[in-house]
Amino acid sequence: MADPEITVQWKKEPDEHDYPAAADYLEMLAEPDVIEQVLRALRAAPVTHKKAKDLLRASQLEILPSYNPYVRRDLAKITSGKALSPILVVRGDFRKGVPMQIVDGYHRVCAIYYADENIAIPVKIASLP
Template identity: 70%
Template sequence: MISVTWKDHPEEHDYPAAADYLELLAEPEVVDAVVAELRDAPIVHKKAKDLLRAAGLELLGAENPHVRRDLIKINNGTALSPILLVRGDFRTGVPMVIADGYHRVCAIHWADENIEIPAKIAALR
């Protein structure tokens, strides 16, 4: 079994990165509220395979430079940052959004799809 080291909290730069992506999907005031909720959210653990399914995203190839960088970090025992998520709604067909950490999710999936990834989840209101 592959061992992955995780940081206790997302890196500070992950929040603006999440906001930058989310601004493509929602108005600034909505993004501000979601990022504030992410900052306060507790860490939960979810499997890589379930995260990709819930987001409706393709698994990026191991040759992707960002995925490869994270695979190297895993192999070197370098701690990875937890990911930031926005909850979807299966009742209305809204997928979950990986606001920050898509490449990390893909790298973990390549290492072992059943590894649980620490994440913070906010609701889109």
Template identity: 70%
Template sequence: MIAVRWKDVPEAHDYPAAADYLELLAGPKIVSAVVDDLRAAPIVHKKAKDILRAARLELLPPENLHVRRDLIKIHNGKALSPILLVRGDFRTGAPMVIADGYHRVCAIHWADENIAIPAKLAAMP
């Protein structure tokens, strides 16, 4: 198993990045509430393969520029930032959203799909 180092909390710039992406999916009031919930959420640990399945996203190739950068960070022992997730709803068919960290999830999957990734998880209001 590959050793992956993680930061204790997401980086400050991860939250505005998540908000920027979420603004493509919801209005400002909802995005603000979700980002506030992400900031307050505890860290949970989920496997890369399960995150991709729940989000219904394709695994990006290791040649992708951002995935490659994260794979290099892993190889060099640099700590990665936890990811930010918004819970889906299987009752309505809404997939989970990776608000920030899609490339990190893909890099971890390439390193070992069973590595538990620290994440903050919020629900849609």
């Protein structure tokens, strides 16, 4: 689907419901006090921009298939010009072989990859305490 004419619309900040979704994912990886610290750091983090291909590489995640219903939904939003929410990530540590974690927005990253892997995605990045 890569099309140089594609323009993706982005919200300035993540949706409020993205933070509880991130916490729900993080509950499988960390204790509640760590999750609270990470969420505070994510809320305070500035929005930066990263390419879809780099987010997938740093997270060591495989791209979801384009027929995944949530990827399809986000591709439809891109096509219709609906604004997407920025991605929330927790920084990894390459020295220890720890990948970055996409704690909210994996489907959006995959949809953007299908649209154009070089599109700059707004991202909030937190480090583990």
